[in-house]
Amino acid sequence: MRVEGKVIVVTGGASGIGRAMCLRFHEEGARAVAVADIDERGAREVAEATQGLAFRCDVSVESDVVALVQKTERRFGSIDLFCSNAGIAVADGPGGMAASAPNEAWQRIWEVNVMAHVYAARAVLPGMIERGWGYLLITSSAAGLLSQIGSAPYSTTKHAAIGFAESLAITHGDQGICVSVLCPQGVATAMTAGKEHSPQAGDGMLQPSDVAESVIQGLEEERFLILPHPQVLTYMQRKTSDYDRWLKGMRRFRRQFI
Numbered sequence: 135m136r137v138e139g140k141v142i143v144v145t146g147g148a149s150g151i152g153r154a155m156c157l158r159f160h161e162e163g164a165r166a167v168a169v170a171d172i173d174e175r176g177a178r179e180v181a182e183a184t185q186g187l188a189f190r191c192d193v194s195v196e197s198d199v200v201a202l203v204q205k206t207e208r209r210f211g212s213i214d215l216f217c218s219n220a221g222i223a224v225a226d227g228p229g230g231m232a233a234s235a236p237n238e239a240w241q242r243i244w245e246v247n248v249m250a251h252v253y254a255a256r257a258v259l260p261g262m263i264e265r266g267w268g269y270l271l272i273t274s275s276a277a278g279l280l281s282q283i284g285s286a287p288y289s290t291t292k293h294a295a296i297g298f299a300e301s302l303a304i305t306h307g308d309q310g311i312c313v314s315v316l317c318p319q320g321v322a323t324a325m326t327a328g329k330e331h332s333p334q335a336g337d338g339m340l341q342p343s344d345v346a347e348s349v350i351q352g353l354e355e356e357r358f359l360i361l362p363h364p365q366v367l368t369y370m371q372r373k374t375s376d377y378d379r380w381l382k383g384m385r386r387f388r389r390q391f392i
């Protein structure tokens with residue numbers, strides 16, 4: 135799919151990867167970009183730069199996501215591409231036990247990193263299926279394919295996001311629905327500020343604009359898995375070919391950071 139002439143929604147569009155995608159979609163000639171974020175001011179700035187429309191939307195609240203879809207379609211027409219990109223990170227709790235983050239933190243990250251994708255699909259899919267065409271891009275992470283050292287909640291929810299994206303692709307592919315899942319390693323954004331020497335920076339930090347470039351390529355090829363860091367594919371292959379050896383390697387890697 136080429137983004138030229140398309141109506142596109144980007145959640146988490148006020149900052150980082152979402153912002154870079156909005157700017158790049160506008161450059162590529164998207165018909166309209168709806169910039170949705172809990173940070174309304176940031177969304178407005180990006181919408182001004184892209185001649186788009188800003189929406190204050192908390193993606194963990196289903197009625198906000200429904201309103202975002204309805205208002206975008208009323209203003210611009212059918213949504214071609216919905217980028218469910220907003221996400222948060224939560225570190226393991228004190229002591230670094232994998233189960234140590236408080237229940238409230240687990241619940242919040244589950245709502246933002248997983249349920250938001252379910253709400254987006256529920257809101258946007260019926261129209262897409264009726265038209266026999268539509269594209270969903272879900273931002274997960276390399277942590278969803280591999281793991282995030284120091285954050286069990288992030289690893290778990292990003293795995294779940296990939297599981298949901300697979301279900302979407304399997305269930306709705308024959309109805310003309312394309313699905314991609316974006317899985318970067320470290321990207322220099324607000325989320326990773328001050329973490330330049332952390333595990334996710336192991337292969338270097340990309341700029342958000344590099345990720346947007348990978349997204350454009352992945353969308354053009356209608357590829358399920360979009361990997362801005364190509365080495366992630368090798369790591370995945372190592373993991374699936376010998377899980378125990380991969381876990382041993384991950385424990386060794388973790389020791390470098392404790």
Ligand SMILES: NC(=O)c1ccc[n+]([C@@H]2O[C@H](COP(=O)([O-])OP(=O)(O)OC[C@H]3O[C@@H](n4cnc5c(N)ncnc54)[C@H](O)[C@@H]3O)[C@@H](O)[C@H]2O)c1
Nearest residue numbers: 146148149150151172192193220221275320321323324325
């Ligand atoms: N930065 C990285 O290294 C990296 C790597 C892999 C995946 N990701 C994923 O990329 C996505 C974007 O992250 P980023 O790095 O650009 O971070 P970022 O913090 O720069 O941007 C995230 C945006 O999401 C918004 N947001 C957070 N909660 C929201 C909510 N409930 N409703 C609406 N908007 C909300 C924030 O206001 C912010 O504008 C996330 O899903 C993140 O998990 C990031």
